[in-house]
Amino acid sequence: MAWKAIGVFDSGVGGLTVLKEIMKVLPQEDTIYLGDTARVPYGTKSPETVVRYSRQITSFLVSRDIKMLVVACNTASAVSLTALKKEFSIPIVGVIEPGARRAAAVTRSGKVGVIGTAGTIKSSAYAKAIKRINPGIEVVTRACPLFVPLAEEGWIDNEIARLTAQTYLKGLKEESVDTLVLGCTHYPILKGIIAEVMGDGVTLVDSAEETAFTVAEILGKKSLLRPTSEKGNHHFFVTDVPAGFIRVGSRFLGERLGDVYQVNLDDEAHEEEQAGEDKQTAP
Amino acid sequence: MAWKAIGVFDSGVGGLTVLKEIMKVLPQEDTIYLGDTARVPYGTKSPETVVRYSRQITSFLVSRDIKMLVVACNTASAVSLTALKKEFSIPIVGVIEPGARRAAAVTRSGKVGVIGTAGTIKSSAYAKAIKRINPGIEVVTRACPLFVPLAEEGWIDNEIARLTAQTYLKGLKEESVDTLVLGCTHYPILKGIIAEVMGDGVTLVDSAEETAFTVAEILGKKSLLRPTSEKGNHHFFVTDVPAGFIRVGSRFLGERLGDVYQVNLDDEAHEEEQAGEDKQTAP
Numbered sequence: 260m261a262w263k264a265i266g267v268f269d270s271g272v273g274g275l276t277v278l279k280e281i282m283k284v285l286p287q288e289d290t291i292y293l294g295d296t297a298r299v300p301y302g303t304k305s306p307e308t309v310v311r312y313s314r315q316i317t318s319f320l321v322s323r324d325i326k327m328l329v330v331a332c333n334t335a336s337a338v339s340l341t342a343l344k345k346e347f348s349i350p351i352v353g354v355i356e357p358g359a360r361r362a363a364a365v366t367r368s369g370k371v372g373v374i375g376t377a378g379t380i381k382s383s384a385y386a387k388a389i390k391r392i393n394p395g396i397e398v399v400t401r402a403c404p405l406f407v408p409l410a411e412e413g414w415i416d417n418e419i420a421r422l423t424a425q426t427y428l429k430g431l432k433e434e435s436v437d438t439l440v441l442g443c444t445h446y447p448i449l450k451g452i453i454a455e456v457m458g459d460g461v462t463l464v465d466s467a468e469e470t471a472f473t474v475a476e477i478l479g480k481k482s483l484l485r486p487t488s489e490k491g492n493h494h495f496f497v498t499d500v501p502a503g504f505i506r507v508g509s510r511f512l513g514e515r516l517g518d519v520y521q522v523n524l525d526d527e528a529h530e531e532e533q534a535g536e537d538k539q540t541a542p
Numbered sequence: 543m544a545w546k547a548i549g550v551f552d553s554g555v556g557g558l559t560v561l562k563e564i565m566k567v568l569p570q571e572d573t574i575y576l577g578d579t580a581r582v583p584y585g586t587k588s589p590e591t592v593v594r595y596s597r598q599i600t601s602f603l604v605s606r607d608i609k610m611l612v613v614a615c616n617t618a619s620a621v622s623l624t625a626l627k628k629e630f631s632i633p634i635v636g637v638i639e640p641g642a643r644r645a646a647a648v649t650r651s652g653k654v655g656v657i658g659t660a661g662t663i664k665s666s667a668y669a670k671a672i673k674r675i676n677p678g679i680e681v682v683t684r685a686c687p688l689f690v691p692l693a694e695e696g697w698i699d700n701e702i703a704r705l706t707a708q709t710y711l712k713g714l715k716e717e718s719v720d721t722l723v724l725g726c727t728h729y730p731i732l733k734g735i736i737a738e739v740m741g742d743g744v745t746l747v748d749s750a751e752e753t754a755f756t757v758a759e760i761l762g763k764k765s766l767l768r769p770t771s772e773k774g775n776h777h778f779f780v781t782d783v784p785a786g787f788i789r790v791g792s793r794f795l796g797e798r799l800g801d802v803y804q805v806n807l808d809d810e811a812h813e814e815e816q817a818g819e820d821k822q823t824a825p
Contacts, residue, residue, distance in 0.1 A: 296587075297581070297587060297591045298580070298581050299586075303582075303694075303786075304579075304580060304782050305782050305783040305785070305786070307782075307783055308580045308781075308782045308783065404691060404694070404695055405688070405691050405692070405695055405697075405702075407691075408687060408688050408690075408691045409688070411586075411687070412687055412688055414688075418705055419688075419702055419705045419706055419709070422701055422702045422705070423702055426702070498591075499587050499588050499590075499591045500588040500590055500591065502588070503586075503588070525808040
């Protein structure tokens, strides 16, 4: 089983920040990443729809023989993890639990802020996870719908980004949280402006690194780790045409992406053919 | 044939502004609206994917026996109209041609600006349509990706909306356009701030009204109009759960929505069952 790959999925490119940390902690592992770029974003959609998409993607990755699944999307982690664990027998890890664990470990004042998409915040998944670890921690949350389009527009350090961050984070500042969970894989791109608005006393928590440690821990316990002498290969699938993903993805991954294949999840029968036809190589 | 409904589709709620104008011009007509809320937005996706979605939706509406199709989404109009016209035999109208016609009629200086999603602007559909009408008109375009999330956040008259509009519209102002096409169904919601930034001398063109006139003209020519003594019924379908559409939709339509049904376009076989199960009534 150890030879199999680690499956990672996200609604789009954001999950590449999680993949990046996994590649850092476990360079010997193969990975298969799927970005659902034809249906992105998930954060504005209903839990029912996000669960349906997550199931389709997990089926696809499981059919490619993965030994473990990482749900790198905060919204999908928040609403679909229970359903996926019920349906599939491989180990499945989301980004919420690791992020919550880190936040609970980091806070001194016992006041933690969480920002995320509308879907993630509405689910209360972070608040529940943090309180499971330490019921004494007070959790203040805020949905920040404009952060993803701002990050995608590349407006991460101008007056519009600053005013938007001030508007969204005002309540969290007033509540004097000392820890802020960046509960969406796009938000680390806005880290600079968020840190500036929150001020020096506040620690920003990004789930990616902690998630990678969790993956290593689980694979270790199950004796599913590859020997460290190996060097992992990385495959990428997307549901829209690969061009945009390739362009933006290297920024998120911090290195050049390999071949990216397009798959049609609506119509599993054709996917091999599609993948073959629509392969694109990063320049 | 005249008894049949007019089909209208959009990636989400925005197309309801077009439906509203159709209902005003042709109150006797039945309409069937589909909002692809599970896959919204289209403006950031590839032409290939938008064409695939548009085909699925058109098949669905045609199977419900429509006499005419209105593509109320600017992005879908820009990239999929040719493919749809080739495949389906009913009359099909988009919002680009009517908007272009209005802009060409309105401009005095011969300098027209067009704003829209990345997909619409990249297609050059408006520029081509305007130049087909009058090759002497100069067209200046700009994609405004943040306008849709701003409109959906309800930030239509604050400093963030103002700065965003100033940033996006700066080039168009400098080019001294006297007419600006709002090439996305969400943009009329930001009309106030756009008008303020562009200044008094600039006429804003919204395709919705002109599209409704075009629909009336085509149905009239083909003798497909219902007698004006009748009163049309209006049905709504969405691909995500109806709750969000119902909540936001009435703002776009300007009146209470009737029953809204959910359909699963991935899996046409189940749609009737789904529709029956997931019906929700506006409160």
